[in-house]
Amino acid sequence: MSDTSAFPQQGRDSDDLLAELKERQNKDLNWREGRVFSYVYDAGPEAMALLKDAFNMYLTENGLDPTTFPSAMELEKDVLRMAIELMNGGEEAEGTFTSGGTESLLLSVKTARDYARENKPEISLPELLLPETAHASFFKACHYFDVKPVVIPVDPVSFTADPVAMAEAVTANTIMMVASAPSYAHGVIDPIRELGEIALKHDLLFHVDCCVGGMYLPFANELGFDTGDFDLSVPGVTQISMDFHKLGYAAKGASAILYKHGQLMRRHQYFAWSGWSGYSVINPTVMSTKSAGPVAACWAIMNKLGKQGYLDLVQKTQSASEEIRSAIADIPQLKLLGDSKMNLLAFSSDKIDVFKLAERMKKRNWYIQPQFAFGASPANIHLTISHGNLAGFREFLSDLRACVAELDTDDAQTAMVDLPxxxxxxxxxxxxxxxxxxxxxxxxxxxxxxxxxxxxxxxxxxxxxxxxxxxxxxxxxxxxxx
Ligand SMILES: Cc1ncc(COP(=O)(O)O)c(C=O)c1O
Missing domain, CATH: 1.10.10 (Arc Repressor Mutant, subunit A)
Structure with missing residues (x-):
């Protein structure tokens, strides 16, 4: 290993550096064997090779300036057209390619705030209405853009948003309502149609967070799985976030924010500044200079897989998820939370400490994600199941059963609820x-x-x-x- 504490006096050989990077990767969890149930989405070696080639081709092109790099803008438009079609956006929909779910949510909240400044100038303290299961990035957006989050408890059994409670919490300051399809923590889909009616009644913007579901639910729906309503065709839904770098199997740095009424909304997202001595800045996104690699790789994988490719991936993932769900339901010490029908799920335990379970599984080289108790949800373990996990999931289940049995001794404890x-x-x-x-x-x-x-x-x-x-x-x- 080199001395990493100082800037090297002399440059080093490329092969030597790449070898060092490889060695450093040994510290990380081995996602390549499908042992990580979140974070990584792998559609197989051919898809991965294409992502790398396409990303590399556009690594250096700068998405900052569409007049200098028009091909990057064309790739973005192609990706957005596909996304809008999947989300049933209709004629007026427009969107922006972003670096990830968080950026899509940040931009959505900024758009809502600036739209309200123009259309409801009487609001001085804008409020965002969200179920307690909404993604943390909405709170980040509220923090960054000075919007007050108003958090509403969810149904304690289904973990879905409670439309009655949401409606009751609307005030004259509410600028937007939020729901998830599905929520990350429990993988359940909020009642989008009912919430849309509330948004229409109170003249609110309504964001459906489809970050993790955007490249999954449309295909699951087409395959006949029970997704419920979730897209831009649902009356009242005004904007949707969907990530390509999750179940779209694109390279990281790929998501979109879509608006049902693009011309009305999207310009509120932009930032333009020519009042300085340099080039004029016109940024649709948070970043200014950005590699066009992510959009090129995203365009490539969507076209490579096509609808049929995604349908196949979703079908296989749904079968495995169903098997995992019923195996967990059969482990007496574990309890599934909510009624997820998709490929994300959470389970808790009244018998054993789920955080200890995560550690035991780590020793067997599996990563399962601990989640803290919050609101109606007890301490639990989250799983996101994707193509990369399919080959080894039965071995995973047998290790899970073994670890639960090891922990279920007389002095077994559940996760601590109160602080000493x-x-x-x-x-x-x-x-x-x-x-x-x-x-x-x-x-x-x-x-x-x-x-x-x-x-x-x-x-x-x-x-x-x-x-x-x-x-x-x-x-x-x-x-x-x-
Ligand atoms: C529902 C939902 N929204 C937002 C995000 C944030 O996405 P990212 O990690 O790409 O910023 C996630 C991430 O898992 C998510 O599941």
Missing amino acids: EEIAALFENPSPQLFSDLAAMFGGDGTEAPENMDEVNNLLNAMPHQIRDQLITEFVNRMFST
Whole structure:
């Protein structure tokens, strides 16, 4: 390994550098064997090779300026036309290709805020109405753009948005309502049609977050699976986010925000500035200079797979998801949360500590995602099942059964719900030093994640999320120390 602590005096050989990168990758979880149930979407070696080639061809082209790189804009338009067709957007729909789900949500909230500034100027404190299952990025958007999030509890059994409670929470300041299709945490689809009626009645914008479902639900629907309504054809839905870099199997950095009434809405998303001494900036997205690699790779994979390719992927993924779901339902110590019919699911346990389960599975080289208790949802494990997981999922299930059995001993415990009193007392007047000390305690020297996360997760799980957020900020801030 080279000395990474300083800028090298002399340059190094390319082969040597690539070898070092490869070696560094050994630290990461091995997604290539389908052992990671989230984060990575792999449609197989041929698809992966195409992504790399297409990305490389456009690696250096700059999406900042469509007059200089018109082909990048054409690729974006092609991708958006396909997306709008999948989402039944109709004649007036328009969109923007973005770097990911988070950017799509940021732009949607910024658009809603600026649309309200023009059309409802009496609103000085805009509110975003969202079920507690909405993705964290909406809160990030509220934080960035000074919009107040109004969070509504979901149905405690189905984990779907409660239309009555949502309707009751509408105020004169509400600028937009949000729902998920499906939600990330539990993989369930909110009642979009009913919520659309509420949006229409109160003259609200309505964003359906289809980030994880956008390249899945249209095909599942065509295959006859019960998706319910979710797209831009549902009355009241004004905007949709959909990610290509998830179940569209594109390279990372690929999502879209789509507006049903493109001409009316999309310009509120743009930022233009020629009041300085340099070139004129006209940015549809957050980023200005950006590689055209992601859009080229996205265009390539969508055209390579075509509808039939995606239908096949969804059919196979649905079969595996169904088998995984029923296998989990048959493990007496585990309990599925909600009634997901798609390829995302969550399960909890009244018998064993699910955070310990995640650690045991990690020792067997599987990554399953711990989720903290929040609102109606207890501490749980999330799985996103995609093509890359299909080959090994039966081995996964047998390891899952084995780990649950190992944990189900007499002294088995469930995830901690309440903080021990002496620790809770520390947080009554928390100081920055307290957060710093605790973060250090969790992370050893603070530069790497702890080897065993279950104790840390149990403590974090029992904290109010505001305290938890400060603590994980301190912790990650330390981890990134150079
Ligand atoms: C429903 C939903 N919305 C938004 C996002 C954020 O997407 P990204 O991680 O691409 O920024 C995700 C990510 O999983 C998601 O599932």
